[in-house]
Amino acid sequence: MSDTVIKISVRSLVEFILREGDIDNRKKAGKDTEAMQAGSRIHRKIQRQMGAGYRAEVPLKITVPAEDYEICVEGRADGIEEQDGTVVIDEIKGIYMDLEHLDGPVGVHLAQAKCYAYIYGRQQGLSHIAVRMTYVNLDTEFIKYFESEYEFPELEKWFGGLMEEYRKWADFQFEWRKIRKDSIHNIEFPFPYREGQKELASQVYRTMYQKKRLFIQAPTGVGKTISTVFPAVKAVGEELGDKIFYLTAKTITRTVANEAFSLLREQGLRYKTVIITAKEKMCACEEMECNPDHCPYAKGHYDRVNDAVYALLTKEDNFTREVLNAHAMEYEVCPFEFCLDVSTWCDGIICDYNYVFDPKVYLKRFFAEGIKGDYLFLIDEAHNLVERAREMYSAALIKEDFLEIKKVIKAVRPKVAKELDSCNKRLLSMKRECDTYRLLPDIGDFIIALMRLAAELEKFLEEWEQDEIRDQVFEFYMQVRDFLNIYDRVDENYEIYTEHMENGQFQLKLFCIHTAKNLKEFLDKGNSAVFFSATLLPLRYYVNLLSGDMNDYAVYASSTFRPEQRLLLVGSDVSSKYTRRGQAEYQRMASYIQKTIFHKKGNYLVFFPSYRMMESVYESFQSLNPDPGCICLLQQPNMREQEREEFLSQFTTGLDRTLVGFCVMGGIFSEGIDLKQEQLIGAIIVGTGLPQVCNEREILKQYYDEHQAQREGFSYAYLYPGMNKVLQAAGRVIRTDQDTGVILLLDDRFTQYQYKQLFPPEWAVHEHCTLHTIDQKLEDFWRGQEKY
Incomplete structure (x- = not known):
């Protein structure tokens, strides 16, 4: 990165400037679904088959001068060779599409x-x-x-026109970088530093300076968000x-992160940030049908979106x-795709993990x-x-x-039905050999x-009308495509297993157990990473699963709250x-709850390992x-957003009474x-949070017993995830230095x-307590709070 150089890849340049027409999800089965893993493999295979004069993966770069800066356009040609005195540029595209339906090269390709x-x-x-x-x-x-030949002056004129189209965007970037950098130099940390907070921010900056990774275990109250955002912005400067x-x-x-950037803007920071919201939440239509026949914003979207x-x-x-x-409606473009395009030009992108790490939905403009x-x-x-990574990299x-x-397709496409039958027979064979669950060493025959x-499904989707x-x-x-793509990743970090599910169905699963390698693939696309949480213990467990590099930096931030x-x-x-x-035992637990709320009127949450x-x-x-004045609320399964808000609103109104919320540990009310x-003065946590015993947990346990010298299978599968839920639930009580409260662990x-x-x-x-001693301990604690 340089103040006087604007970099853009060849692929990004052509896809941005030359796109046109409609958004059309009906074409997703064809040329638009390039797969990263499979595509790389087929590239290498084709390149190895070429002759000795074929040069593969040739880096190319050109600098185009502008008035005060340069535009650097760079990329990597898949192959270059000479045939009959003519140099040939070979561009390889691995796609999921019946090539009989491809009459010519795709324009941007x-x-x-x-x-x-x-x-x-x-x-x-030349x-x-x-x-x-x-x-x-x-x-x-x-x-x-598809082959074509060009005279160089023709190419020169064409490329010049492309760069002229891009010039206003490069001008914007150049000017904006100067504005951004000047503003960053003037900002200060927006609050007086709490104890240990300045050192934490320094550790973050130092990590970015050294292009390393940092793991931070930071209790509530440390101010993790601003303590990471501020030094990161300074690092950009x-x-x-x-x-x-x-x-x-x-x-x-995501809202808290956006507020941190806004705090810095109050000091004059110029920094463009975007919050990426899920597609279904941004969609302006009643039904999310992303094609020009159903959505007016999809029709001609690419003709209007750049403006x-x-x-x-x-x-x-x-x-x-x-x-x-609001802006998408004004220009009649798809709000979600518009959001993604805006993100290209932003300095800060606030989003869900999956936009960076998930191979199905990651932002290809940044991570392809x-x-x-x-x-x-x-x-x-x-x-x-x-756990999110295990979901992302499993299928x-x-x-x-x-x-x-x-049943649906056999009457209209017998060929597809035949291949479905072939796969089903192989699954049936696996089913007969499986009692409850069964680990499989290989499924190569099924994959073929x-x-x-x-x-055959691709051919059908290319030809069949909507x-x-x-x-x-x-x-x-x-689903099939996702399974095949994940299969390309399967290695020693995976287990393949079949299982008779509780609902009577039979599944074949590619289960990503050790997630570090897949995550690192995307982490390596950046300069530095900081992982932080109030519950990142034991740190070695999280380092092992999230980066795999035990040399990564780690720091524990001390609590800023008084023990009293x-x-x-x-x-x-x-x-x-x-x-x-x-x-x-249930009666004993209920008695603990009653005694806890008796000693001080207020709001309490009680967390359980299950709804039952x-x-x-x-x-x-x-x-x-x-007490007849005590109000009880029960968390319900699958609560809608409005129901969650109504549940929580009870804790912020009418504080002159006792309210007890009965919730499930690890659920929507135990973190975040x-x-x-006074909105919460106590949390009662029933149980150790251990996940229920199931086939997948037992596979995890067995894997880590076999792959680690310490045989930590139980800890990795049950203990560590369970204690994390406990720590998260307990963390609801003390949120500020004015808070006081009770945390009761019942087990x-x-x-x-x-x-x-x-x-x-x-x-x-x-302290330890029993039903006979808890009253005195609670009485002493609340009496002691009166002097603060």
Whole structure:
């Protein structure tokens, strides 16, 4: 990155300037679905088959001067060779499409090759040059060629016109970088530093300066968001990065991140930020049908979107969902695609993890094969990324789906039905050999059959008119495609297994267990990454699964709160173990709740390991005849957004009474909610949070017992994820230095060493209690608060 050089890749240049026409999701099964992993493999295979005079992966670069700066256009030609005295630029495209339906090269693909031809022709002083477009079907490996030859002056004129189109965008970037850099130099940390906060911000900056990765365990109250955003912005000002990606799993934390940037803008920071919201939430239509027949914003979208983007960039700096929607309506473009285009020109991108890490939906403009940028990753609530990554890099197929699609399609396309039957027979064979679940060493035979099926499905989707059958087939096709793409990733970090599911269906799953390698593939596309959370213990577990490099930096930020603000009690005469569950134990838990709320009127949350236990303890609690003024709320399964808001609103109004919320640990109310001061004065956590025993957890346990010298299978599969839920739930109580509250852990296992060693340092001061001793401890604590 340089103040006087604007860089753009050849691919980004042509895709941005030359796009036109409609958004049309009906074409998704064809030329638009290039796959990163499979595409790279087929590239290498074709390149190896070429003659000795064929040069593969040739880097090309050209600098185009402007008035005060230079535009650097760079890329990598797939191949260059000489045939009969003529230089040929070879551009290879691996696509999922029946090539019989491809009558000529895709416009932006050919433009990419022409750029390489111009750059190479200019460098070598050639008078003419040829281009060969090599298309290969990724399933069948069938190849189709399109060749053309150009006189160099023709290419020069064409490339000059392309750069002229791009010039106003380059001018904007150059001017904006100067404005941004000047403004960054003047900003200060927006608050007085809390204890340890300045050192934390310094650690973040130092990590970015050294282009490393940092893991931060930082308790609530440290101010993690501003302590990472501020030094990251400063790092951009010192040219240690160009874009900040603030990644999180929850909407509320995206809002907090946006507020951090806004705080810095109050000091004069000029910094363009965008919040990427899910497509279904941004869609302006009643039904999300992304094609010109159903959506007026899809029709002609690419003809209007560049003007819309430029107009917004020159008007605003903070691109929230509301700003983007309003501007998209004005220009009649798709709000979601418009948002993605705006992100290209932003300095800060606030989004969900999947836009960076998920191979199905990652932002290809930033993270496609061969693209590396000056990116700084801030990964909030990083404890969530372990399970999210397992979902992203795993894939499953259900045997019954093959039979269902066969019923739908057999009358209209017997060839597809035949391939469906072939796959189903192989799945049936696996089913017969599986009792509950079964690990498989290899499924190569099934994959070959699945690739044949995918090829036939592609032909059908290319030819069949839009109707209900096509929609069903398309949805199934995307599941097949996802499975094949994930199979390309399968290695020693995966287990392949079959399973009889509880609903009676039979599934085949590619299960990503150890996530670090897949995550690192995307982390390596940036300069630096900072993982942070209030619950990132033990750090070595998260480092192992999120980066895999035990040399990464790690820091523990001390709590800024006084120990006297909180009473931490462990109930040693109660248990949530399966062997102890029953009416007597539920009655004991209910008595603990009653005693806790008796000593101080206020709001409390009680967290349970399951809905069933929650309901059983609630019934026991009601039988104790609690204070008639006590209000009880129960979390319901699958609560809609409005229902969640109504639940939480009860904690922010009418504080002169006792309110008890019965919730599920690890659910929507156990993390990401911010109830300050009197809005919450106690959390009661029932159980150790251990996930339920199931086939997948047992596969995890077995894998880590076999792959680690310490045989930490139980810890990796159950203990660490469970304690994370406990720590998250407990973290709801003390949110500010004015908060006071009680945290009650109800399970005798919390007295055992393997659990206590996972307590954070600020939990060093805690007490054990029983039903007979808790009253005195609560009375002493609340009386002690009166003097503060």
